[in-house]
Amino acid sequence: MHELSIARSMLDIVREQMARHGAEKLRSLKIRVGEMTAVEPQALLFCFEACTKDTPLEGAALDIEVVPLAGRCEECGTEMRIEGYSAQCPACRSASVEHISGHELAIVSMEVDKTDA
Amino acid sequence: MHDIALDEKILAKNDALARENREALKRHGIFSINMVSSPGSGKTTIIEKTAERLRNRVGMAVIEGDMQTDLDAQRIARCRIPVRQITTGRACHLDAHMVHHALPWVFGLENVRLLIIENVGNMVCPAEYDLGEEMKVAVMSVTEGDDKPLKYPALFHAAKALLINKTDLVRFTDFDLRRAEENALKVNPRLTVFTMSCTDGTGLGEWAAFLAAHSVQ
Numbered sequence: 001m002h003e004l005s006i007a008r009s010m011l012d013i014v015r016e017q018m019a020r021h022g023a024e025k026l027r028s029l030k031i032r033v034g035e036m037t038a039v040e041p042q043a044l045l046f047c048f049e050a051c052t053k054d055t056p057l058e059g060a061a062l063d064i065e066v067v068p069l070a071g072r073c074e075e076c077g078t079e080m081r082i083e084g085y086s087a088q089c090p091a092c093r094s095a096s097v098e099h100i101s102g103h104e105l106a107i108v109s110m111e112v113d114k115t116d117a
Numbered sequence: 118m119h120d121i122a123l124d125e126k127i128l129a130k131n132d133a134l135a136r137e138n139r140e141a142l143k144r145h146g147i148f149s150i151n152m153v154s155s156p157g158s159g160k161t162t163i164i165e166k167t168a169e170r171l172r173n174r175v176g177m178a179v180i181e182g183d184m185q186t187d188l189d190a191q192r193i194a195r196c197r198i199p200v201r202q203i204t205t206g207r208a209c210h211l212d213a214h215m216v217h218h219a220l221p222w223v224f225g226l227e228n229v230r231l232l233i234i235e236n237v238g239n240m241v242c243p244a245e246y247d248l249g250e251e252m253k254v255a256v257m258s259v260t261e262g263d264d265k266p267l268k269y270p271a272l273f274h275a276a277k278a279l280l281i282n283k284t285d286l287v288r289f290t291d292f293d294l295r296r297a298e299e300n301a302l303k304v305n306p307r308l309t310v311f312t313m314s315c316t317d318g319t320g321l322g323e324w325a326a327f328l329a330a331h332s333v334q
Contacts, residue, residue: 002210002242010127021121031127038244038271085270086303095306099274105245109122 006039006105007047011057013107023112028061034104035069036085069102131246134213138220138249142232145224148332149232151211151248153272154256155265156238159282161189162315163256163324164233168196170325175332176228180219182211182237189235199226210242213249231332240265244272252276252331255301258283259290263297266304273304278311280324285314 014029029048033039041064048062069082073089074096080089087097126132142149152160164179171177179200181190190202201222203215216234223232234250236243244253255276257265260283266273273279279301287294298310311327313320 002208002245005208005210005212005242006127006245009130013123013125013127013129017121017123021119023119023121027118036271036274038241038269085267085274105127107123107125107127109120112119112121114119 003039003043003047004051007044007051010048010107011051014057014110017110018112021112022115024056024115025113026057026060027111027113028063029110030063030065030108032065032067032104032106032108034067034102036099036102037105039105041066065108067101067104070100071097072100074098128245128247131213134217135247135249138213138216139251141220141224142249142251145229146333147223147229147232148252148328149234149250150252150254150278150328151234151236151243151250152254152256153236153240153243153276154238154258155240155261158238158256158258158261159315160235160238160256161192163280163282163313164193164235165196166315166318166321167233167325167328168193168198170321171231171329172196172198175329176226176230178223178226178229178232180211180216180223180232180234182215182235184209184237199229205237209237209239210246211236211248212246216248231328240269240272244269244275252278254278254280256280256282257297259287259292259294259297261292263293264300266297266301270304273301273308276305276308278309278327281310281312283314283316284312284319285316 052058071082071087072079073094075094076092078089078091088095154160177198179193181202184205187202190200193200201219253276255272301308311320311324
C-alpha cells in the first residue's frame, strides 16, 4: 500500500506550490500515472481523500490520467502500443524495445483559489 | 480561479536523494544491489549463502529492510558480515531517504566493495522507489507461480538480474522453470537469470562470481 506514501509526496508538492503562489484553496489536481508504474489509481484516490480529510485541501478533485505503455523498437525505430507488458516490434520482430511512455508519475497541473481573488 | 501548470515528478525528492546515494556509493567504489521479492522467497538465506562464498574475497555490508524486528539482521550478523537494520514501521518499502541515513555507517566500514540492500518483502511497492542502488535484483522461488513476472511487470522490468530460488523443491510443485524464465524475459529481455537452491547449493557459485565480478576488487 505505497499509494499512501505517494499521496503524501504528492500533497507535499501541492502545499509547496500553493504557498509559492499564495493560494488558499485547492479545487482540483491533475496527475499522470503510467500503466507500467506499480500504482493503483483507485488506491491512490482513496489515500488522497484520507490524507486531505479535515485539512484545507479537503474536497479537492483528483483527476488521474492513466498513460498507456508504449515503446520504440531499438532496431528499426517503429513506435508501438505495448499490450500485456511484453514487447515485440510489429515491423521487424525485434524484442529490443525501449519504453517511451507508461512510467509517468507526475503532477500535471492544479486549480487553486488565491487569497486576493 | 487560477491554473498552475507543473509537470513535476511526484517522487522527485526520492529520485534526487537516490541520485546522491548512487554518486556517493560510486565515489567510494562500492557496488550495490537492491533485492526485491515477495516475503518468504529466500532473500535472507541467499545473502547468508552469498556471504559464506564471498566474505573472504570481497568486503561486504548488508542493509536489512523490514517492517518490524531485527531478526534478519541477527541472522546476517551471525555470518560475520557488518549489517544495519532499517525498520520501516508501517511502510511497505525502503526509500532513498532511509538508505541515505544508513550510508555514513557503510562508508565508515573498512574495505566495503559490495553493499547488499534487502528490501521489505513485497513485489509491488519497492519497484517504484529508487534507492540509489546500481542494480535491482528480483527474487522469486519455485513455490510461487511461474507467472509472477507477468503479474508484477514493474519489478521485473526494473530489475537487471532475476534469481529463481528453491530449485530443489521444483519436483514437488507444478512450477515450470523454463516458462518462468520465458515470462521474465518477455517483460524484460535484458534480464540475467540465475536459478539456485540454497539447500543443495545449485547456482550459488555462478551468482557469487557474478557479484564478485561487479564489485571493484
